[in-house]
Amino acid sequence: MSFGGKEVKRIYMDNNATTAVRSEVLEAMLPFYKEQFGNPSSIHWAGQAVSGAVDSARGQVAQLINCQPEEIIFTSCGSEGNALAIKGSAEFLRSKGNHIITTAVEHPAVLNSCKYLEKQGFEVTVLAVDSEGMIDLAELEAAICEQTILISAMWGNNETGTLFPVAEIGAIARKHKVRFHTDAVQAVGRVPVDVQAAGVDMLTISGHKFGAPKGVGALYVRKGMGLTPLFHGGHQERNRRAGTHNVPGIVGLGVACELAITDLAEQDGRIRALRDRLEQGILSRIPEVQVNGHRLQRLPNTLNISFAYIEGEAILLFLDMKGVAASSGSACMSDSFGQSHVIGAMGVDPMMANSNIRFGLGLDNTEEDVDFILEILPEIIQKLRDMSPFYSERAAS
Amino acid sequence: MSFGGKEVKRIYMDNNATTAVRSEVLEAMLPFYKEQFGNPSSIHWAGQAVSGAVDSARGQVAQLINCQPEEIIFTSCGSEGNALAIKGSAEFLRSKGNHIITTAVEHPAVLNSCKYLEKQGFEVTVLAVDSEGMIDLAELEAAICEQTILISAMWGNNETGTLFPVAEIGAIARKHKVRFHTDAVQAVGRVPVDVQAAGVDMLTISGHKFGAPKGVGALYVRKGMGLTPLFHGGHQERNRRAGTHNVPGIVGLGVACELAITDLAEQDGRIRALRDRLEQGILSRIPEVQVNGHRLQRLPNTLNISFAYIEGEAILLFLDMKGVAASSGSACMSDSFGQSHVIGAMGVDPMMANSNIRFGLGLDNTEEDVDFILEILPEIIQKLRDMSPFYSERAAS
Amino acid sequence: MYSDKVIDHFTNPRNVGVIIDADGVGEKVSASCGDRMKVFLKVVDGVIEDLKFQTYGCGAAIASSSMMSELVIGKTLDEALALTNDAVAEALDGLPDPKLHCSNLAADALHDAIKNYKEEGA
Numbered sequence A, B: 001m002s003f004g005g006k007e008v009k010r011i012y013m014d015n016n017a018t019t020a021v022r023s024e025v026l027e028a029m030l031p032f033y034k035e036q037f038g039n040p041s042s043i044h045w046a047g048q049a050v051s052g053a054v055d056s057a058r059g060q061v062a063q064l065i066n067c068q069p070e071e072i073i074f075t076s077c078g079s080e081g082n083a084l085a086i087k088g089s090a091e092f093l094r095s096k097g098n099h100i101i102t103t104a105v106e107h108p109a110v111l112n113s114c115k116y117l118e119k120q121g122f123e124v125t126v127l128a129v130d131s132e133g134m135i136d137l138a139e140l141e142a143a144i145c146e147q148t149i150l151i152s153a154m155w156g157n158n159e160t161g162t163l164f165p166v167a168e169i170g171a172i173a174r175k176h177k178v179r180f181h182t183d184a185v186q187a188v189g190r191v192p193v194d195v196q197a198a199g200v201d202m203l204t205i206s207g208h209k210f211g212a213p214k215g216v217g218a219l220y221v222r223k224g225m226g227l228t229p230l231f232h233g234g235h236q237e238r239n240r241r242a243g244t245h246n247v248p249g250i251v252g253l254g255v256a257c258e259l260a261i262t263d264l265a266e267q268d269g270r271i272r273a274l275r276d277r278l279e280q281g282i283l284s285r286i287p288e289v290q291v292n293g294h295r296l297q298r299l300p301n302t303l304n305i306s307f308a309y310i311e312g313e314a315i316l317l318f319l320d321m322k323g324v325a326a327s328s329g330s331a332c333m334s335d336s337f338g339q340s341h342v343i344g345a346m347g348v349d350p351m352m353a354n355s356n357i358r359f360g361l362g363l364d365n366t367e368e369d370v371d372f373i374l375e376i377l378p379e380i381i382q383k384l385r386d387m388s389p390f391y392s393e394r395a396a397s
Numbered sequence C: 001m002y003s004d005k006v007i008d009h010f011t012n013p014r015n016v017g018v019i020i021d022a023d024g025v026g027e028k029v030s031a032s033c034g035d036r037m038k039v040f041l042k043v044v045d046g047v048i049e050d051l052k053f054q055t056y057g058c059g060a061a062i063a064s065s066s067m068m069s070e071l072v073i074g075k076t077l078d079e080a081l082a083l084t085n086d087a088v089a090e091a092l093d094g095l096p097d098p099k100l101h102c103s104n105l106a107a108d109a110l111h112d113a114i115k116n117y118k119e120e121g122a
């Protein structure tokens, strides 16, 4: 890519928004477009050649999160998984109660599913978070009432990387016999996810966040837990999700899950070290910055950091011109106005809240990438601060 | 493929279940897995490189069906499109009325969405069809009442290929100011589809039925028609369908739509001629057979034909052993027990209804393929008839 | 997403800074996003002889500020008052729909500075 004639190096640090498909994944998918293209529900050779592939992928997903293959429902994305889990459970359990508990820092796919249910007569308690983005477990437990049918609390936050104490939430849910859903879209492939150990009843996965393609995801639903489907029709996915299987996507998701099992060490080791190097480097080079999210309970690949006196999009644009892709909280252009609901819920000072930048590291990133960012970022920040009325007013005061 | 050591030729005639991805489609998709892998909602280079591709694909889909690009919502499959159209409209229009009209021969994705709505308090009129699978327009018009908010009637039937008089249905819907949805999953790419000429308000497309990959589809929604979404969250698709775009799939769907524009002549010409050759060949070689569906108003690629005294799955298995992939109505294994609801609704004699075979021709089929089937089929049918008590009883009587 | 002109003005914003002895100072805070712009004017014989700005905002806001400064330096106050946010956006070869509001910041801050200049002058 070039700006004004100059070639720039490209550094992708927005892996929380989406990731490149991994070579092994794409290779595994390719035979399923033109050669093994059958419908796995068909009984003839063309169908049978692929139904085994769907079964294998189901096994691979199940193994990564430690569940049974038949507890996996293949979906098209994380948003579908969240909608199916939340709306599907709420409708199914309506006769048991109408109260749902979630948190203020969930992804919009969860929060807006809950808002939709509110219009349908459900009551929703939205738990607050502290300045590190953490919920209070006592508050969660206190919020449970007779009517509570569902808790939806994410595993890892997409903006700050904050990891909720999922096992503790699971224990509370189990104690009160409330169904527990977790949006693990950012966690799967980055930290160990074990639905048994965590006592999770439903868990959302999205393929494109860890090397599988866009357009495929999965929802884990514990055996015996009923669900009203979103898509009706064919008998696919044990009547819980109609629609011809996205065979290549499903195969790709399976392979990505298999790779993830061994990659977790790299996430916890090399990626975490790179992230920490970036964080320490920024903190030591640039004054008046603030890391957002929990310092310890955090996804190993995520750094959310704010720069006083300036605005996030402007920082992103300058980074982009230098070839660095990062983001400010959400990948959604329309969300870029005003402040992120996650940062807002953490009570971050508005001056800091509007300038938060998210670096989402991935397997392709190197020490060089980090050092390049550390080299260019101070200048970018200073240039923008020099333009800002807040900065000169502050300096003057 | 080999059975008992013998190599067999493979003939795929189940294109109504699914199709192979076309070479041009796959080629167009490939750059979007590993190189241009960004999230189109991201503002940096990685996102911007792909957002144009999503826009182009939207234009290509729109051009095929003659609508505006912004009237296209990308989905993950036909079942999603049908669920979004029907449930999304019903919920959105609930304050206007609670009555929906559909037909007895719709795909389960439509019929089961309607059944779901019945449980939510909607009234559903299911129009009967005649022996050729055709609805009665007078009956349709008579069914419309004050409360009617939606008509859902398919364009082309997936089992028999029968084409509904969509423009006439559209005119009636318009006259009574009722929203009109059509499931055009089997029609798009096989017959000309023009939403303006047909007066259609919503139309479902599924990519894998005409050379695009599995896992992508589209729903046309006429401008100004509101819809309650199924997936909540991000602002994708003008807030009507949250979830990261399936970029490669969407690109593939676009190319398939572009190819379809020029392929329609081949469908109407060569494919239709092959289908007719197969039909005539069977009718002239095998006694006591019956073609199901409308003889004239029919998809050019579809032949649904019944063989008295025997059972469909057994025919399919023998065909399969000879390398011929066909189906009996639905691709759903679980649907293969008992009789197809489409054939049932047409009042077909049960002896015929249980043995209906669907040949769904595609662009790859040749005259040789047809002639091969004509060569092997009489023997298969006779072998099964010789085993059948009905046949010997009939022969004896 | 942004036009080349937006990127140019964002990367090399013209007339950033403060005028210590400004004849008029104006300010605008966006209601929709909280972004903020300050404008400093030097006026001679009813003509804007110099203008400097400070902007806390997104790429579109910074580029709009810069473009606005180029459009009005050397213009009369009346001409400057006639400047609309649409004109700023147009001079930038357009802004993406969700970013159209950002050009308001520049026009509004300018108009506020002129108003303050006139009130103080009176």
Ligand SMILES: Cc1ncc(COP(=O)(O)O)c(C=O)c1O
Pocket (backbone or CB within 6 Å): A242, A243, A244, B016, B017, B076, B077, B078, B079, B080, B082, B107, B109, B154, B156, B157, B158, B183, B184, B185, B186, B206, B207, B217
């Ligand atoms: C008429 C019709 N509608 C809907 C569908 C469902 O499409 P999909 O399998 O892509 O969900 C099909 C295909 O099975 C179909 O033939």
Ligand SMILES: Cc1ncc(COP(=O)(O)O)c(C=O)c1O
Pocket (backbone or CB within 6 Å): A016, A017, A076, A077, A078, A079, A080, A082, A107, A109, A154, A156, A157, A158, A183, A185, A186, A206, A207, A217, B242, B243, B244
């Ligand atoms: C935590 C979380 N949940 C859900 C989603 C939605 O996933 P998808 O874009 O695959 O629908 C995302 C990704 O944007 C996410 O980060």
Ligand code: FES
Pocket (backbone or CB within 6 Å): B337, B338
């Ligand atoms: S005996 Fe097998 S389906 Fe009837």
Ligand code: FES
Pocket (backbone or CB within 6 Å): A336, A337, A338, C030, C033, C034, C035, C057, C058, C059, C060, C061, C099, C101, C102, C103, C105
């Ligand atoms: S988003 Fe605030 S001015 Fe552009």
